[in-house]
Amino acid sequence: MKCPKCGSDNTNIQVVNEQKLVTKHHGVIWWLCIGWWWIFVKWLFLTIPALLAAIFIGKRKKIKNIQKSMHVCQNCGNTW
Ligand SMILES: [Zn+2]
Known part of the structure; x- marks a missing residue:
């Protein structure tokens, strides 16, 4: 070549x-400004459907x- x-x-x-x-690491300011609600939103919109999908489809990541x-x-x- x-x-x-x-x-x-x-x-x-x-x-x-x-x-x-890969898990990304964020700084303290990120957690104070975005982290707390972002995790909540993420949990709400990603974890619950993912859990439901895992239960019904049975697929593992x-x-x-x-x-x-x-x-x-x-x-x-x-x-x-
Ligand atoms: Zn070269």
């Missing part, structure tokens, strides 16, 4: 493991592992 940036043939392919459903091939140029450090 040729690097699209510098045209060098000196490239590697790296397998990158990506995880979905799983963490998806997606493997991506990433090209790394050894010449200029470009990744694509």
Whole structure:
């Protein structure tokens, strides 16, 4: 594979493991301003239907592992 940036043939392919459903961490100000009602709204609109869906459909959420091939140029450090 040729690097699209510098045209060098000196490239590697790296397998990158990506995880979905990653929990985001928020700051204290976020929790004070948005967190308390956002969690409530989220709970109301997401958890209850999700629980109902889980009861009626019986599907479980799983963490998806997606493997991506990433090209790394050894010449200029470009990744694509
Ligand atoms: Zn390059």
